[in-house]
Amino acid sequence: MNRSTSENDSLESGARAPAPRHVAIIMDGNGRWARARGLPRLAGHREGAVAVRRAVEAAARLGIRTLTLFAFSGDNWKRPPDEVAGLLVLFRRYLAAETPALVRRRVRLSVMGRRDRLPAPLRRAVSAAERATAGGRGLHLRIAIDYSGRDAILGASRRGPARSRAGFARRLGLASGGGAASDVDLLIRTGGEHRLSDFLLWESAYAELTFASVMWPDFTPEHLETAVSDFRRRERRFGGLSKRAAS
Numbered sequence: 180m181n182r183s184t185s186e187n188d189s190l191e192s193g194a195r196a197p198a199p200r201h202v203a204i205i206m207d208g209n210g211r212w213a214r215a216r217g218l219p220r221l222a223g224h225r226e227g228a229v230a231v232r233r234a235v236e237a238a239a240r241l242g243i244r245t246l247t248l249f250a251f252s253g254d255n256w257k258r259p260p261d262e263v264a265g266l267l268v269l270f271r272r273y274l275a276a277e278t279p280a281l282v283r284r285r286v287r288l289s290v291m292g293r294r295d296r297l298p299a300p301l302r303r304a305v306s307a308a309e310r311a312t313a314g315g316r317g318l319h320l321r322i323a324i325d326y327s328g329r330d331a332i333l334g335a336s337r338r339g340p341a342r343s344r345a346g347f348a349r350r351l352g353l354a355s356g357g358g359a360a361s362d363v364d365l366l367i368r369t370g371g372e373h374r375l376s377d378f379l380l381w382e383s384a385y386a387e388l389t390f391a392s393v394m395w396p397d398f399t400p401e402h403l404e405t406a407v408s409d410f411r412r413r414e415r416r417f418g419g420l421s422k423r424a425a426s
């Protein structure tokens with residue numbers, strides 16, 4: 180990974196930024212993982228669900244406060260109907276199977292995105308999981324299903340003019356259903372692609388980006404630790420100057 184001069188500056192001075200509070204992941208590569216093994220795409224998604232479980236545990240261990248996972252975009256409805264149906268069933272099963280462990284680990288789960296196009300059993304599973312985990316004071320896990328960053332911004336702006344960025348951000352959290360969350364600190368995309376795909380467009384304005392070539396089903400806690408460790412070596416300037424340039 181190439182490092183900029185300012186990143187080298189902060190490396191030389193030994194400065195370590197705090198761990199990211201909010202990590203967002205675009206979980207890409209399930210299909211290619213399956214194809215490489217001669218398996219149907221859904222097998223890749225199923226293995227992807229196992230990687231989700233690992234990532235949630237690792238995020239909590241690393242002290243990450245919010246983990247937002249992109250599971251299904253508003254544009255993913257364009258996929259073949261059997262893949263879409265399989266994914267929706269997988270989400271429902273994941274929620275039913277994982278809720279007890281989430282409660283035990285004090286994880287609060289919320290689902291972002293449109294609910295009106297989801298099948299009723301999935302909608303019920305989402306509500307049940309959100310209710311059961313509402314008291315969780317550990318990691319806030321947000322799963323984006325039928326989510327579009329542009330539509331979320333549009334939905335928030337339809338609620339009337341906002342007086343401040345912070346006010347708009349709160350409204351965005353409400354409009355997209357994920358609940359209030361801080362801006363994204365670290366955005367990871369697996370699968371070797373380099374794009375945002377309409378994910379958290381407002382919230383990622385100053386996110387540090389990490390693109391990993393690993394396919395999502397092969398994503399391990401070590402990959403997350405490496406991304407966090409790399410993040411902590413970066414100097415975030417938010418449009419200002421590096422410490423060295425300012426002194």
Ligand code: FPP
Nearest residue numbers: 206207208209210211224227228231250273
């Ligand atoms: C993108 O990879 C992945 C998706 C559209 C689905 C993500 C779903 C999971 C990780 C399944 C489990 C999720 C939860 C929340 C239980 P792709 O299929 O586009 O991969 P490709 O680019 O290799 O074809």
